Amino acid sequence: MDSLENHSLPVEIIRQVVLGAIEGHTAVAATLSRTCQTIYAWIIPVLYSTVVLTTETEYSLFRRTLLASHEPACSCLAKRGPLYTYVRHLWLGSRRWNTTMTAGRVNHSWNDIPIPFSLDMSSATIAIVPLCPALPRVLALSGCPTTTMHAVVPHLPKTLESLSICARSNGNMDLPDMSHFTVLRDITFVQAGLTNDAVRTLLQMTGLRTITRLYNCSETLPQGARSCMDGLAQLRFVSSCASAAFERMQIVCLFNRNWCTEDVLSRLHTFFVKWANGAHEDPRAAMSAKDGGDERGDVDHLMTWYDDWIVGLDPAWRGCVAGHSTQEHSSWDVTQASPSH
Numbered sequence: 477m478d479s480l481e482n483h484s485l486p487v488e489i490i491r492q493v494v495l496g497a498i499e500g501h502t503a504v505a506a507t508l509s510r511t512c513q514t515i516y517a518w519i520i521p522v523l524y525s526t527v528v529l530t531t532e533t534e535y536s537l538f539r540r541t542l543l544a545s546h547e548p549a550c551s552c553l554a555k556r557g558p559l560y561t562y563v564r565h566l567w568l569g570s571r572r573w574n575t576t577m578t579a580g581r582v583n584h585s586w587n588d589i590p591i592p593f594s595l596d597m598s599s600a601t602i603a604i605v606p607l608c609p610a611l612p613r614v615l616a617l618s619g620c621p622t623t624t625m626h627a628v629v630p631h632l633p634k635t636l637e638s639l640s641i642c643a644r645s646n647g648n649m650d651l652p653d654m655s656h657f658t659v660l661r662d663i664t665f666v667q668a669g670l671t672n673d674a675v676r677t678l679l680q681m682t683g684l685r686t687i688t689r690l691y692n693c694s695e696t697l698p699q700g701a702r703s704c705m706d707g708l709a710q711l712r713f714v715s716s717c718a719s720a721a722f723e724r725m726q727i728v729c730l731f732n733r734n735w736c737t738e739d740v741l742s743r744l745h746t747f748f749v750k751w752a753n754g755a756h757e758d759p760r761a762a763m764s765a766k767d768g769g770d771e772r773g774d775v776d777h778l779m780t781w782y783d784d785w786i787v788g789l790d791p792a793w794r795g796c797v798a799g800h801s802t803q804e805h806s807s808w809d810v811t812q813a814s815p816s817h
Contacts, residue, residue: 491518498522502796524562526786526795530570535600542607560608564793568601569618569642571782572770573692598624605631616640616785618666618778626652634658640785642666642778648706650674654681664688666781675710679717679725686724692768693729694775704729708748708763711755724760728807730768730775737808740765744810756811766807780805 494515498505502523509519529535545559598621605628615636617625625643629652632639637659643649648669654660660683667690670678678687691704707727714725727748731740748756748763755761770776786797787804 487514494518495522498796500796505796520559521562523796524559525793526565526567526789526797527563528567528571528797530567532597532600535568535597535604539600539604539607542604563608565614565789565795566608567616567618567782567785568604569597569616569620571618571778573776573778602627614638614785614789616781618642618781619644622649629654630656632657636660638662638664640664640666640781641668642781643668645669648674651677654678657681657683659683662686662688664690664781666690667692667777669706670710672710672713675713676717679713679722680719682719682721684719684722686722686726688726688728690728690766690777690781691730692775692777693731694768705751708751708755709753711758711761711763712753714755714761715758718760722760724762727763729763729765729810730777730780731765732773732775733767733769734773737765741808741810745812748810761811763810764807765810767805 494508495518498508498519505519505523509516509523527538529538542558542560601617601620601624613636615632615638617628617640620628620641620643622643622645625641629639634656636657638661639657641664645668648671650671651674654677660681662685663678665688670689675687678684689704689707691707693704704727711725711727714722718725729744744763744765752761752763766780768775768777768780770779784804786794
């Protein structure tokens with residue numbers, strides 16, 4: 477069918493019904509987009525506005541779809557342009573943490589525990605970037621090796637506004653050159669250490685407003701909080717290195733909802749004052765505690781990150797994907813040791 481025919485309702489009402497039906501349902505959107513050209517034209521910009529790829533199969537299909545849409549004669553709908561032009565938000569990699577991998581491990585390093593991200597996924601990530609010259613405004617790389625991050629980041633467009641990274645590293649990471657990002661406003665690192673030079677360089681980027689560093693502190697406090705010790709110590713660079721436009725560098729500790737919240741806040745506040753090297757006197761340096769529990773009560777930093785990432789997107793361009801929750805996970809300001817909400 478080329479267009480809507482024999483309908484009694486106004487087209488705009490049909491359009492709203494269709495768009496409502498696909499909200500949070502990628503499979504439904506893909507099916508309805510095949511019904512006719514009119515519905516295709518409604519759905520495709522929404523379907524591709526936010527793309528989440530977590531498996532090798534999804535990577536492969538998305539790459540093939542992008543390649544096909546670059547071909548002038550790929551379909552009679554090609555006049556609407558390549559599909560990459562609709563992509564605003566892109567998530568690449570796992571969105572759940574397998575808590576069974578940490579069972580029985582003592583004094584483990586999170587970076588020693590593999591996140592599912594195969595060689596094929598790394599290659600596909602590197603291959604997808606050149607296919608999206610107008611790549612998304614918001615990009616998340618979850619679980620990729622640092623080599624993949626270093627290969628991808630320099631080729632991202634200067635129009636990128638938000639970047640989130642959870643990269644596997646055996647130590648504190650150096651970052652690739654990011655000086656070409658002219659409108660990058662915020663950057664997030666999940667369970668990742670950074671070198672002092674990397675932190676200083678980020679703070680000096682003229683457009684950057686916020687740096688967020690998220691850590692899984694599911695072990696008994698304060699032992700679990702020690703994973704973010706380097707991040708806390710690096711808060712001292714905010715006062716000495718941050719640009720005039722910089723607003724906030726925040727350490728976020730995820731904890732188990734079954735713990736006593738008041739006890740967690742008190743102990744983390746003590747930890748913050750002890751290890752932040754006087755940074756607690758600068759309002760731009762902050763630490764917070766966040767409920768990172770999954771449906772079983774286990775702390776899942778990838779799920780929490782993903783949920784908050786989805787919720788933080790512009791609702792008009794959130795697309796058809798859905799987070800595990802409809803609101804950001806509860807958090808508390810540890811800097812003042814008082815609840816933020």
